Amino acid sequence: MTPEELSSAVTHVLSEAVEAGELTVEIPETIIIERPKSRGHGDWASTVALQLAKKAGMAPRQLAELLAARLREAEGIAAVEIAGPGFINITLDAAAAGQLARTIVETGETFGHNEALAGHTINMEFVSANPTGPLHLGHTRWAALGDALARLLRASGAEVTSEYYINDAGNQMNVFAASVLARLHGEAVPEGGYPGEYTQELAQEALAARADLVDLPREEALPIVRELAYQAQFGQIKDTLAEFGVHFDVYFSEQSLHDDGKVAAAVETLRGQGHIEDRDGAVWLRTTDFGDDKDRVLFKADGEPTYFAADAAYYLSKRERGFEEKIYLLGADHHGYVVRLKAIAACAGDDPDRNIEILIGQLMSVKGAKLSKRAGNIIELADLITWLGADALRYTLARFPADSPIDIDPELLRSKTNDNPVFYVQYAHARACAAARNAVEAGVDRTGFDAALLSHTAEEELLAHLGKFPSVVARAAEMREPHRVARHLESIAAAYHSWYATCRMVPRAGEEITDTNRTRLWLNDATAQVLRNGLALLGVSAPERM
Template sequence: MNPADLAVLVRKVTVDVLASHDADVSLVPEAPTVERPRNPEHGDYATNIAMQLGKRVGMVPRNLATEIAEGLSNSEGVDVAEVAGPGFINIRLAADAQGKIVAEVLAAGQAWGNSDINADLDVNLEFVSANPTGPIHLGGTRWAAVGDALGRVLTATGAKVTREYYFNDHGRQIDRFSNSLVAAAKGLPTPEDGYGGEYIHDIAAEVLKGNPAALQGTDEQVQENFRAAGVEMMFAHIKESLHEFGTDFDVFFHENSLFASGEVESAVNSLKENGKLYEHDGAWWLKSTDYGDDKDRVVIKSDGDAAYIAGDIAYVKNKFDRGHNLAIYMLGADHHGYIARLRAAAAALGYNADGVEVLIGQMVNLLRDGKAVRMSKRAGTVVTLDDLVEAIGVDAARYALIRSSVDSSLDIDLQLWASQSSDNPVYYVQYGHARLCSIGRRAAEAGVSSEGADFGLLVEDREGELIRTIGEFPAIVKAAAELREPHRIARYAEQLAGVFHRFYDACQILPKSGEEATDLHRARLGLAEATRQTLANALGLVGVTAPERM
């Protein structure tokens, strides 16, 4: 019996108890809180349902708890339920009920932890979306890892997910990029507002190699020669870096297509027609304050040019018109203002503003010897995705970026994450998986199998702790999806690895040389196999490999 199943039982028993008192059963939550107590001696799980409901239904919480505990104690799968303090209920599962978790994991395999709770979601998940004017910096790298992991988690909970990269190929930054390429090709200094770094000189040389006449013609023709070829080369590098990082996209959406196709003009006209835009001082403004924004936004400037938000409005419309019912934007730390304006754009267009979610990621800093790493030879003053991978590898980079909430800034100690020690979180988890694989290989060599094992024999404290930790995995995945927090998966994997290592030290899994395998050995082997499967599934959800040997 896993925590989700126990929560269902707690709810049923609570409803039955309240019904016997003619109390309002609608007050019982759909998913009562069921947690592991801090002190294992108090039981396997605990619930505060009686304290939540007692006064609301006119009963003394402890008295209500006593009746619920009695009902739970008489239920299949529960050994005993006892009341503690003012109304907490501590629950100890029957051994065979705990053992069923192991069997459930082994039967589910790679699907263990999956659900269909988000089957009604068609998600457009937009992340990274770095300008094609240079290699991906650390902020974009964080989103490359976290966004990909979030996509995996949402998919595991039944959602249809489209991973999308918004290619900013319209605007002044592209002009600055092409001007920098032209200057490099001519051997001139980088323009004052241009882009520096070796990559600019490399791309400029590649453009000339492919088109020796690229510097001939008018200034406009020369700039276009370098713009078209340079952007294509830069974006090819970005795609290659992301792919090698384990992050791939379903859609690469070009911002310029919104203007070329007339979608921006169409979206603006529809807002004019429905009265959501108004004219003032020669400009057209969105009534975004009607939808919670702190000020109205200029959409068409007084000179007739579209403001940046015009493209955002058309892009919101495009996403929903493609059939998505949830658009998640993963943006950088300087984009807080976008939360209200994007939701306002959706509402003004007639869509549900709650269908727009904006996640803001904070800065990432690299440390070596306790000091910040600030320079990248290739990109000038920016540290890039490629720099991070070169320093610590793909798995460590992804895990380091994913395991902390994006709401907080992140310091990555390069020496720690490159080390092969238990202090390195990803090494610790991967080593746990490799050790479990080794147990499987040795079991096969010894002819020991868990098939038909009696998992009700697993009654030792370390066995129970490991089983309960495994049983929590579906709830962890559900919470990670609902809260958009894939870091919960990584932290759980570390917890599971730690619980397994303690179990391994305390319990003999395989028979010693010369001994016959017992039913307990077979049961413990099954528990080890369930642990390995859960660790592999957790690592898979964050896009990190689960090595069989280390």
Template sequence: MTPADLATLIRDTAVAVLTDRDLDASVVPDTVTVERPRNPEHGDYATNLAMQIGKKAGAGNPREFAVWLADALATDAAIDEASVAGPGFINVRLAAAAQGDIVGKILGLGEAFGTSELYAGQKINLEFVSANPTGPIHLGGTRWAAVGDSLGRVLEAAGAEVTREYYFNDHGGQIDRFARSLVAAAKGEPTPEDGYGGDYIEQIAARVVEQQPGALEGTEAQVQETFRAEGVEMMFEHIKQSLHEFGVDFDVYFHENSLFESGAVDKAVQTLKDNGNLYEADGAWWLRSTDYGDDKDRVVIKSDGEAAYIAGDIAYVADKFDRGHSLAIYMLGADHHGYVARLKAAAAALGYDADQVEVLIGQMVNLLRDGTAVRMSKRAGTVITLDDLVEAIGIDGARYSLVRSSVDSSLDIDLQLWASQSSDNPVYYVQYGHARLCSIQRRADEAGVSAADADYALLTHEREGDLIRTLGEFPGIVTTAAQLREPHRVARYAEELAGVFHRFYDACQILPKTGEAPEPIHPARLALAQATRQTLANALRLVGVSAPERM
């Protein structure tokens, strides 16, 4: 019995108890909170339902209702004990067989354990990374690559249909500066004052000349356009390759320039004019964004007739919903706080629900070596890149280190720690737990021990109970991670599960010793080990990290 199963049992029992006493059963919530008590001596689980609804239901006082509910729960075969504490807390201890049923459930569901239908039928557009094609992906973009891909996996596990999207910014001034930097490098001239530096600029410039021998011939505008077109394509191919090797691929690469070429920007602007949400002042056209919670109105069409940057954002919002998405999640960097209100305002002004737009803001990442910040990458000139991080600590280390912390806070990554093969390294610790579980299975096969006929009621040891209850929390962890857009919860859970397993391993003999015959407890413990391995593998898959069988 998982916590969710117990919550359902408590809810149904509460409805029955109140109905039998002609009290108001309608106050029983659809979802009952069930938690593990801090002190395990109090029981396996606890609920405060009686305190929440006792008076509302007309039961006199919460403790009186708690006594009725506890007595009714105790009659269920799945409940070993139900007792009342304090003003109305109910502590529940599960029967061994009911608790052990979690093991069988996990083995039956396999990779599906932890999934739900929470967002079934919802189409979610998840835009992340979207780094400008003017250089390699820096650490901030790398964090979003890891977190965004993991969030997509978590949302899919919750039943959503997720479109992973990369917004390819190929329109505007930064592309012009990139092209000028390439031209300067090809001519052997210094980098323009507002340009881009680093080895990658020289390498791309050389490749453009190699593939287009006449690239430096023609008018200044022609040369600029040649290096812009060829250079942006080469840079973007490098970005896509780096992301692919990092385990991150996108369903859609959306080109900003297409919004202007297709007329989508003009269409969105006309829609806003028609519905009165665009007004003219000082020769420019302004979005009435303050009507929708923004701190100021925004210029959409400048006085010279050129579209402001927000014009593309407005057209892009419309495009996402026109493609049938019910929710658009933007994952943006720390310097984009102002975008939260303006994107919501843009959606509302176009006639969509502002709540259909979510903006997640990620904080900065710092690398440390010997306690000192690592500040420069030769290949990128001024920043540390995705490739640099992978080179330093590997793909799994890089992904896990970036996913396991909330994006709301800045992150320091100790390169020595994450490159080490020790229990202090979180990803090594979790992966080692999975490898150890695979080793147990290999030894069980050699010893002829099978979990097929396991009697879960035999799993009564304290450490067995700890492990079973921890396994039972996984579906709730995934659901919460999806609801709060916080995949780091899955990574932290994996670390907790690995720790609980290692303590179980130290305390309980899973397989018979050499020369001894198997006893009934051994298949049961092997089944518990198999369920743990499956759950660890499921958690690692959700954060995009491999689950090695040997280490």
């Protein structure tokens, strides 16, 4: 029995009590079931009586006794006790608790998936690095967290489109092209240009594509170089993301907003909402109407659109494409964007508290990381992957809240010890896979299953952690906090290692294979499945051998 099934049981007895006229109260949509702090207080606990007592016009303990009497009759519940002012402590019978092992194995890779966010249509933008250079340390955190969050949202029933906004418009692209063109002619990059050996590499790629570039007039060569270098650099960005296990559903070009007239159309849409003002020859959006510290210029007096105009057009594009909810994952230096992006939503007639969500990630650092030889002044993500490994990086970044700074210890991440969290969890999975192989070689299979046999304290503890997994996934998705999954996987790993050391799955030499051995194989395989599912949600591999 999972916490979700137990929650449904409590909801059912509440409904029965209301229908019987024993109390009058509105039944909550979800009743929280939690693990009690002390194992002696039962398997699970609920504070529903404390939450509803006032509305029901009853003392909390009186309401708890009323519900407990009905819960004691429910299938799979061995005992219900009332503690303190009205806590309901529930103990499952061994068969109900142990049945979870079989359920997990039979459910397979979808165990943990839930419908907490069913009906939500979400566009989630993250990374969105400028295509003027390689991905670096500053992009690494959101690449890991953004992809993990997209996986969690999908696992919780949401329809999610992950999107990369390509900043391929504006003067930065001209500076980028000029830098590559200078390299093509054997010159230093112009002042304010992009240094680093990678621009030299891009120049050679452009020349390989168009051998006549060096013979063309600079003005004619520049747009060609711009396009060739942009395509080559963005191809490298995609390759690095793929190596990191990150794939996007949509790559959206900022330039397309200008080419397709979307920027001008956005201004007219916002004008229709009554928040556009023409003054001093420029076109302004009155974002101060919605908490911004100053109004923002959309079109300058010379008729040129601003970056903010593209931001507004991009937001409206997401809405036009059917995304009711839009999540932006921005870096630590983008705090100022929060108010202005929410102001765009409000000016467009949307609810900024519901239709747009902006998450800010704090800085990360890596002890001993070296600047890239290619880029010259940054730490490249590709180098970090080679040095530390994609799994170690992704797991480490996923196990901390996004709003907390991180200083990564590379020696820890590279170590094969239990002090290294990713090794600890991956090793638990590999150990479970090895245990299963050994069991099969010894003649233990899953032809027998008796849930009541999983009655050892270590088995009850492991089953409790496994049972919480779906609710942890749902909560992590709702709170936008992938670290909840990582930390729970570590709890499962700890419970599994304890169980493995305590409960024999393979009989000793000369002993007969029993249903206890077979049933424990189900529990072993269930643990491996949950660890595998959880690691997949974080974009981390689950090796079968280490």
